[in-house]
Amino acid sequence: MVKKYLFLTLFAVSTTCAFADFWDDAKITITYSHNKEYMLIVYPIEYPDNFFTAKYHRQYKKGIVKDTVKPCHAVLYHIFDRDTVEVWNKSLVNYVSPVKTIVANDGKSVITFNDWGMRGYQHTMVVYGEFGELLKDFSLKEISPFPLEQYLRSISSIHWGGHGAYLDNDRVEISFHDKNDEVRTRIYNIKKGVFE
Secondary structure (H helix, E strand, C coil), X not given: CHHHHHHHHHHHHHHXXXXXXXXXXXXXXXXXXXXXXXXXXXXXXXXXXXXXXXHHHHXXXXXXXXXXXXXXXXXXXXXXXXXXXXXXXXXXXXXXXXXXXXECCCCCCEEEEEECCECCCCCCEEEECCCCCEEEEECHHHHCCCCHHHCEECCCCEECEEEEEECCCCEEEEEEECCCCCEEEEEEECCCCEEC
């Protein structure tokens, strides 16, 4: 009997040390450049209403599906007074949606951070150019100033910080936070395509 309670106590203590996280459904997000002259709207992946049913998959195999999956994409607008002009409309590399986006004041670059539901793995930092073209797609391992083991982890993610801000139109400062609350920053030069 004592062994049973000891086991339950040890089990309860060990499970409280596990770090789980929860991800809601991704939503449409709007990000403005710092000067408010550019606006980026990110649309997460969109599934047809009946996508997760057996009927949909039977119809898909027969080629009679009307609705299809719409991939994650973004639209960048230039804002003139109260009018907006579309600059580009492109699919993003993220499967569901990026977690955070930033836009340069001149609209010539957009940077996305992390993949929805799995921070710190694929597409940790993605750089898009003036026309929405993919310039760079970095994993955390490629850009981190810390060894990956120094970051706090959860079931789905590596919690590295994921914060970035434009210093000017060509340079972005990215901050990294390890599990000991140490913070380091790196500066990425978009024009040169390298970290300084």
